[in-house]
Amino acid sequence: MNPKPPTLTRRDFLRQAAAGAGAVALPTLIPAAARGAEALLPPSERINVGLIGRGLMGSGHLRVLLGRKESQVLAVCDVDQTRREEGRRIADDTYAADRAKGTYRGCAAYNDFRELLARPDIDAVLIATPDHWHTPLSIAAAKAGKDVYCEKPVSLTIQEGRDLREVMRRHGRVFQTGTQYRSIPTIRAVCDFVRHGGLGRVKSAFTVWGQYHIPTVGNSYVPLDPLLPTEPTPEGLDWDLWVGPATYRPYNSAYHRNPPPGVVPWVFCDAFGAGAITGYHSHAADVIQYALGVETGGPVEILHPSGGQFPTVTCRYANGVLLHHVEHWGQVKSLYHAVPASARLEGNFGGLYVGERGWITSMSAGGPIEAGPRALLHDMQAATREVNIGANNHHANWFECIRTRAWPSAHEEIGHRSASLGHLVTICHRLGRTLKWDPATEEFANDEEANRLRSRAMREPWRC
Numbered sequence: 001m002n003p004k005p006p007t008l009t010r011r012d013f014l015r016q017a018a019a020g021a022g023a024v025a026l027p028t029l030i031p032a033a034a035r036g037a038e039a040l041l042p043p044s045e046r047i048n049v050g051l052i053g054r055g056l057m058g059s060g061h062l063r064v065l066l067g068r069k070e071s072q073v074l075a076v077c078d079v080d081q082t083r084r085e086e087g088r089r090i091a092d093d094t095y096a097a098d099r100a101k102g103t104y105r106g107c108a109a110y111n112d113f114r115e116l117l118a119r120p121d122i123d124a125v126l127i128a129t130p131d132h133w134h135t136p137l138s139i140a141a142a143k144a145g146k147d148v149y150c151e152k153p154v155s156l157t158i159q160e161g162r163d164l165r166e167v168m169r170r171h172g173r174v175f176q177t178g179t180q181y182r183s184i185p186t187i188r189a190v191c192d193f194v195r196h197g198g199l200g201r202v203k204s205a206f207t208v209w210g211q212y213h214i215p216t217v218g219n220s221y222v223p224l225d226p227l228l229p230t231e232p233t234p235e236g237l238d239w240d241l242w243v244g245p246a247t248y249r250p251y252n253s254a255y256h257r258n259p260p261p262g263v264v265p266w267v268f269c270d271a272f273g274a275g276a277i278t279g280y281h282s283h284a285a286d287v288i289q290y291a292l293g294v295e296t297g298g299p300v301e302i303l304h305p306s307g308g309q310f311p312t313v314t315c316r317y318a319n320g321v322l323l324h325h326v327e328h329w330g331q332v333k334s335l336y337h338a339v340p341a342s343a344r345l346e347g348n349f350g351g352l353y354v355g356e357r358g359w360i361t362s363m364s365a366g367g368p369i370e371a372g373p374r375a376l377l378h379d380m381q382a383a384t385r386e387v388n389i390g391a392n393n394h395h396a397n398w399f400e401c402i403r404t405r406a407w408p409s410a411h412e413e414i415g416h417r418s419a420s421l422g423h424l425v426t427i428c429h430r431l432g433r434t435l436k437w438d439p440a441t442e443e444f445a446n447d448e449e450a451n452r453l454r455s456r457a458m459r460e461p462w463r464c
Helices: 011-023 056-066 081-096 113-117 131-143 158-170 185-195 239-243 276-292 330-334 375-380 394-404 412-431 448-452
Strands: 047-052 071-077 108-110 124-127 147-150 175-177 202-208 212-214 218-220 301-303 314-316 322-326 352-355 358-361 435-438
Touching: 047 056, 047 113, 047 394, 056 071, 056 081, 056 124, 071 081, 071 113, 081 108, 108 113, 113 131, 124 131, 131 147, 131 158, 147 394, 158 412, 175 394, 175 412, 185 276, 185 358, 185 375, 202 276, 276 352, 276 412, 301 412, 314 412, 322 330, 358 375, 412 435, 412 448
Parallel strands: 047 071, 047 124, 071 108, 124 147, 147 175, 202 322
Antiparallel strands: 202 352, 212 218, 301 314, 301 435, 314 322, 352 358
């Protein structure tokens, strides 16, 4: 049975596109070079995938998809012609490598995601667009009957995350959030150790929340809306569709250009990105809340330093654990005196945990895991203290759950709660005061102004 078209679809167009989808030529031979040395899967067992968004992150995901034996990339979608055509060429060249005639033309390229979602032969999509498209695209894909892997953060507002969670469950889709650091074996070992009492009762945790540079404005703890000059839109870029549901901004190369000027260049603008939430905090929130056993909940209070209790924004959980957000790891020592001055605290995408028995880190990209006393490392019994970022099973877990219909390791509730933690900190920074939060109802207590910041309107004609 063909999937129901997404709500945002231009109905007549999609009916025609879906009707013609069966005519798309599919490969009869999958190259071993793209699948590795393992036995090839028959076409009936492969998962057909479409990639939506091929910037730096999307390019990396495309390489992963092309290298997995259980997936077949049938389409690449991007509003930038240069990026999508290069993605199509890379896919075709990869699949052609081991074909007898050395040619393959089975990967389609789309400007409009609705054309990709109209294809009944695509089982799942991987979304690696700017943040403001994450929720609308994920919801449209679920309504079209596709399983979804979506880059973090899954939302730009708390309400978007709630809507995404509801739609995924209503339509029975398998959803994986791209917070892959929890899937690194060493990080999982730390999280399991903390979660199951390795530190005794956890008293506090720490993670980084620094300032971003905002063009024409300066540094800020939250994304802003700077007025940037209008520049000519590059040929081949559908800028109106790039902006999509966000409040319209004229084109400026600070948002988008080729080659990409960084992983998330648009992150400083609150119309398109979420600042620290996008840059690293979603990863850290996912890992920390997993370790603390609160990954499907949230804090009950967000304390602003103006209240005088703590020198930096701090989240208090119902069990009394405090999560302090510091600008840099040195503040753990200079402001909180939580670890010895000699402690090595390096890296990002995770945190530091302090309990009755001592402390331990779960950071990535900063060297091995550290702990004090050192005996904790022996007690943890991890295979290694080294954190190999590439050694994670996040995509594999998604594919396996597509087959079994089980919960992925970072499903929609976890993705929503990881993003929400960042949204709560952002709202606290914006309002400059302490907030009380109910993680069950997802409402601020007696604070209309804060509750209004849980959502925002989308530009016509886009709706979730």
